[in-house]
Amino acid sequence: AGYVRTLYLANPEETRQLIHHPLVDCVHMTGGTVTHDAIVWGSTPEEQERRRKANDPLLKVPITSELGCVSPFIVAGWQFTPKELTVQANNLVVAMTSNNGCNCNSAKVLVLPADWPQSAAFLETVRSVLRGTPHDPPYYPGIHESACADARVAHPPPPTHIPHGSLQAVDSLRYGVVAVNAWSAASCILGACTWGAFSGGQTAADVGSGVGVVGNPFLVEGVQKAVYRTPVDGAGVPKPFHVQPIPLAAARLVLGFVVDGWRGLLRGVWAR
Incomplete structure (x- = not known):
């Protein structure tokens, strides 16, 4: 048994003192790769380059990390009922707007089958849900610039089909959590799944979306990813207060x- 204490540190220097303290024997972080590399390799590009070449990390203890990714929201091209279409539109909007899109797993890319007959209806439902969704204050540094930059990017056409069927597609996706009929955050909220990046050989030198997992209440060893499935009608998905x-x-x-x-x-x- 031990103790947990939460500290709200006033500036990065206090954080550096804490994580490099002699009594600290491991570090876990969530954030971005820039923050991770500053912790592990140093605060300037010059120091990071020098330490990488010498394989001499500034942080001398093990670190695990959860750094997020460009999360896709993929819609399979089958026939949805009006209720199911609305449920999935709500799932997408919650994934887009929760914490103003600053979550590590916020939906950033929407993938629709090119020949899906319900594409227009789905997009209109998404717009309707967005209009009725309250938004959090845009507090995160750089969020205005990021939103404007994303709006100007021209994305290539989506794939016309999911190869080899839905089950094979789920198996082949290289994400730490794949949620079927839900936003992946639902698996984290319920606490039954592992949470973290896909285990693909990342290291502190090439961290990708992170190293290691959190959660894992069943103590499963060698986890590569978790798959969370819920009914398409949304019955098993926690909903925000403005929806329910x-x-x-x-x-x-x-x-x-x-x-x-x-x-x-x-x-x-x-x-x-």
Whole structure:
């Protein structure tokens, strides 16, 4: 048994002092490759190049990392009911807009079959859901520039079909989590899957989307990726409050527990 303490550090220098402290024997981080390389190889391009050539990392202890990627949202070209189409449009919008698109697994690329008859209906449903979705404040540094840059990029046409069928396609995708009929964040929220980059031989020198996994409550060894499947009608996917508001009684219980632990929970029960 041990202790966990959360620290909110005021500046990068305090963070550097912490991760390089003699009592720290391993580091885990989430963020981007720029932050990872600054931790492992040094704070300037010159230092990083010198240390890489000498194979002399600044960080002397093991590091695992979860760095995100350009996550695709892939729609298979079968016939959806109107309800299923709306559910999947909601899934996409939540994946796009949650935390203003700054999550490590935010949906960044939409892949549709070129000859899918429901493409126009799906895109219009997405636009309709977007218009009714509240957005978080755009706090993340550089988000305005990134959004404008993305809007000006011309993407090539999507593939016309999924080769070898859906199951084979899921097997071949090199992502740490593949979610079927849901945003991959659902697997992280439920806590039953591993979470991290696809295990493809990454190292601290060539980190890709990260090294190692978190989660893994069943202690499975040698995990390459996790696949999370849920019904196409969205029945097994947690939904944001603006889509499915939490009942008042349940909200009272949750808030009571957050504010005052078990005593607050019991007061919420009695208040009912």
